[in-house]
Amino acid sequence: MPIRTRTTVRRKPERGIYDAPTIEAILDAGFVCHAGFVEDGQPFVIPTLYARVENRLYLHGSPRSRILRPVELGLPLCITVTHVDGLVLARSAFHHSINYRSVMILGSGRVVTDPEEKEAALAALVDHVVPGRSAVVRGPNTKELKATQVLAVLLNESSAKVRTGPPLDDDGDYSLPIWAGVLPLRQEALEPIADPRLASDIPLPEHLRRYRASTLPSS
Amino acid sequence: MPIRTRTTVRRKPERGIYDAPTIEAILDAGFVCHAGFVEDGQPFVIPTLYARVENRLYLHGSPRSRILRPVELGLPLCITVTHVDGLVLARSAFHHSINYRSVMILGSGRVVTDPEEKEAALAALVDHVVPGRSAVVRGPNTKELKATQVLAVLLNESSAKVRTGPPLDDDGDYSLPIWAGVLPLRQEALEPIADPRLASDIPLPEHLRRYRASTLPSS
Numbered sequence: 275m276p277i278r279t280r281t282t283v284r285r286k287p288e289r290g291i292y293d294a295p296t297i298e299a300i301l302d303a304g305f306v307c308h309a310g311f312v313e314d315g316q317p318f319v320i321p322t323l324y325a326r327v328e329n330r331l332y333l334h335g336s337p338r339s340r341i342l343r344p345v346e347l348g349l350p351l352c353i354t355v356t357h358v359d360g361l362v363l364a365r366s367a368f369h370h371s372i373n374y375r376s377v378m379i380l381g382s383g384r385v386v387t388d389p390e391e392k393e394a395a396l397a398a399l400v401d402h403v404v405p406g407r408s409a410v411v412r413g414p415n416t417k418e419l420k421a422t423q424v425l426a427v428l429l430n431e432s433s434a435k436v437r438t439g440p441p442l443d444d445d446g447d448y449s450l451p452i453w454a455g456v457l458p459l460r461q462e463a464l465e466p467i468a469d470p471r472l473a474s475d476i477p478l479p480e481h482l483r484r485y486r487a488s489t490l491p492s493s
Numbered sequence: 494m495p496i497r498t499r500t501t502v503r504r505k506p507e508r509g510i511y512d513a514p515t516i517e518a519i520l521d522a523g524f525v526c527h528a529g530f531v532e533d534g535q536p537f538v539i540p541t542l543y544a545r546v547e548n549r550l551y552l553h554g555s556p557r558s559r560i561l562r563p564v565e566l567g568l569p570l571c572i573t574v575t576h577v578d579g580l581v582l583a584r585s586a587f588h589h590s591i592n593y594r595s596v597m598i599l600g601s602g603r604v605v606t607d608p609e610e611k612e613a614a615l616a617a618l619v620d621h622v623v624p625g626r627s628a629v630v631r632g633p634n635t636k637e638l639k640a641t642q643v644l645a646v647l648l649n650e651s652s653a654k655v656r657t658g659p660p661l662d663d664d665g666d667y668s669l670p671i672w673a674g675v676l677p678l679r680q681e682a683l684e685p686i687a688d689p690r691l692a693s694d695i696p697l698p699e700h701l702r703r704y705r706a707s708t709l710p711s712s
């Protein structure tokens with residue numbers, strides 16, 4: 275059991291996991307996080323893309339994005355990533371649950387100002403969603419770099435919470451004639467839809483074929 | 494254009510939608526939200542199940558859940574629901590995006606104390622995930638009702654944000670020999686896994702067969 279910190283899992287502590295490889299694997303399996311920040315006492319939770327590079331999570335947005343000001347002021351953030359892996363169907367309503375993997379990160383963000391780090395982070399944001407994509411697209415120009423703010427958040431204060439496996443019913447309920455089990459859920463990619471303005475001689479690139487077949491992050 | 498409020502979409506205002514049917518449809522298509530609250534200035538964002546009943550969102554949790562105290566104190570919450578519908582692959586890194594539907598709700602919650610409302614909300618929470626399920630499972634007993642807190646949040650202050658369609662590239666980029674388009678994503682249900690302790694003569698119920706075939710919420 276780790277020392278109790280702000281990210282120590284309190285509810286269902288047996289589901290809490292604190293090792294970096296588990297946390298990183300959950301982050302790497304998705305690309306949309308929910309970022310929380312506070313403005314005049316009001317919390318806001320916004321969905322946004324992210325990429326992980328080593329022990330940092332990168333987010334990006336417009337210079338007018340709401341999240342930028344709390345970061346500039348050094349105010350605390352909370353970033354949560356959740357994958358829903360299945361519905362847990364118990365014999366009792368009470369023991370219904372969800373199989374999931376989630377990570378919660380607390381920390382104040384930092385606006386990335388170093389041009390090299392910023393460009394690397396933006397490439398990582400593209401590649402985190404579709405590995406290999408940043409190398410084949412037109413990279414950001416000066417105007418676009420100005421129009422994009424990149425934020426970095428350290429993973430120092432983070433924890434994972436995971437539930438797997440079948441429902442856990444009360445002893446007395448196992449004899450009830452009620453179907454119980456797990457309905458696994460997974461995110462799947464459908465057939466790619468070419469841009470209506472795409473020239474007909476441009477084939478679907480390998481990184482998208484691969485994506486369809488196997489490298490799909492679940493989220 | 495609505496009067497500017499705290500839920501008025503500021504970034505990409507053309508993606509903001511404020512009519513109740515759109516907001517309700519997005520909420521009804523999912524079952525996991527990210528609930529944000531503030532504790533000593535620190536935002537927390539936790540994934541949790543929800544159900545919508547009329548103009549109310551219901552959440553539930555343990556009486557020791559972290560979200561309960563801010564609700565009892567009347568502090569503001571932010572609840573966000575996001576469905577990722579596809580990867581938008583542009584010719585430039587800058588115009589990469591995500592097709593999504595999201596709803597953000599601001600408001601202070603209310604602890605549901607009325608026994609009838611509480612039982613109805615708990616049934617709605619089960620049925621919101623698997624329609625028809627609450628009628629066939631063992632309902633909550635007195636001890637379980639005591640061990641469960643139900644929160645209600647009004648949808649009065651909410652907005653939706655939606656992106657659909659192909660990438661929008663800069664005029665000069667359309668001639669680049671780069672594949673562009675959308676990779677649609679969808680949550681799919683796999684084959685149900687029966688609880689290892691399930692008696693072999695209990696068949697898969699109709700509400701789970703239907704679920705697999707067509708009623709899957711995307712999230």
